[in-house]
Amino acid sequence: VASRLSSSAPAVFHSILHPQISAAENRTNLGLARAEPRRMVKAMAGCPAKMGFRMPAEWEPHEQCWMGWPERPDNWREHAEPARKTFERTAMAISKFEPVTICASAKQYPRVHELMEHQPNIRVVEMSMNDSWFRDTGPTFITREGGSDIGLAEQTIAGIDWEFNAWGGLGGGCFDDWSLDRSIAKKIVEIERIPRFAHTMVLEGGSIHVDGEGYMHYNRRMLVES
Template sequence: MVKVIEGSPAKMGFRMPAEWEPHEQCWMGWPARPDNWREHAGPAQEIFARAAIAISKFEPVTLCASAEQYPNVYKLMQHQRNIRVVEMSMNDSWFRDMGPTFITRKGGPDSEQTIAGIDWQFNAWGGIYDDWSLDSDVAKKIVEIERIPRFPHKMILEGGSIHVDGEGTCITTEECLLNPNRNPNMTKLEIENELKEFLGVTKVIWIPRGLHGDEDTNGHVDNLCCFIKPGVVLLSWTDDEKDPQYERSVEALSTLSQSVDARGRKIEVVKIHVPRPLYMTEEEAGGVVSTEHAVPREPGTRLAASYVNFYIANGGIIAPAFGDKWDKEAREVLRKAFPDHEVVMVEGAREIVLGGGNIHCITQQQPVRPS
């Protein structure tokens, strides 16, 4: 068993690195739930595979699949040199939210102590499906595989609800972290203090709401905005004042523009336009098996589609493409934001949105262990 550490990671010198800092590998799960993914997850699996292969061109990927799915996934990936396939039981495949949050520190008595994983409590985003017992153990399994220490935490938190700049600043949304379906007995100040103690940040910027339509996660910040470098935030935007997203984007812009980061820098905001409104079709909704165990997928539901929901790999940006007129502009915005990275747009990312997230949601970076 790996070492379990109690106490404050920040006081021990740990911090959560920014996503653009070097990675040892990327962790992903494999979708299979027929009551969340249409056509028994076949179309989603194709896009997950495409995303994993794209990431593997820049860094190693560990792809976790259930015992039932393992033979097919192994066969599919056996010729991908930078992808390993591991058998792991899970309820669903959102490794950003159920996996560990990796934290690092310099020095230490031995190399294993320079990296650790925070094991937050997980309750399936306030209970959008009724059994998350297997998902709750994913973080433990990952740190066991990697033989790194684990910081258990009593607070319910998903990785997609936070973004950090690696220099002491965290951004999040009130809509998610203050939702009574997470930590109803904790105040905003108490939650903020826990973020500071465990992520090694000294400043938390609270944005009121997340992306319009992002009801599954109650407004995760990683679908609305993210740091692209210290002091600079990329924000989902629309110029259409009639779009319900407009009010949310303006609200976020106001909050960010009036904020300073942990080092006193005024936050600069770069806008990236959201795709045109996308809606779940009758065919897509009809392909999901209706059960009493998960939130139903209704035709006509607006999809929470955003170009901000991308993954920063070692030298690469793996971003969603929706077959939309805004895809090309999104690529250019990302190229300018990350001039030293190659931007790879994953076609067909709509399939991931249909299940409630996107590329950032299905990935979890493991940073390089400091020497």
């Protein structure tokens, strides 16, 4: 699953399922989805662990980093401008070691596209969202070695699409409308064309940490009381 890129490597986007996407396609809106004829994302049912899937440890190498672009003026100070500068530096730093996909709203897309236009290992995608914290709203990526017995590729990556309620729901969350954030995980797995497990449990990706061998650290208040 892991793919390491050296500083001397050609400008090629190493995607999960499509390992050779040109640099020009990196910077197009939904460039990955246009790279090949679109296939339907396989909706999966059942328990991923019983099918042989696991969530890799936090420290395991991975192929790609997904980021949202800050925009909200209510939970980012100074209209999110300091956050945007930090996200820009972070994306560029990560891109030295692995590909980065930045998702930006229609309003922010032209600016982000211009900022990253000459960054060959960064792809910019237009995506609507309520907030940019993809660690909590994006899919949980899981892996499986061998998949022919369940109708999947031999080496499989899938995504778990959890429910999201803006860190507390109506009256207790950060904002009252999180309808766009609920679709982020689904959109990402569709762009990558990987199998999707939909789950009704409210879970923020940042509230759990795993070691890849069956142990998980979690915040009881986030998982049990919210």
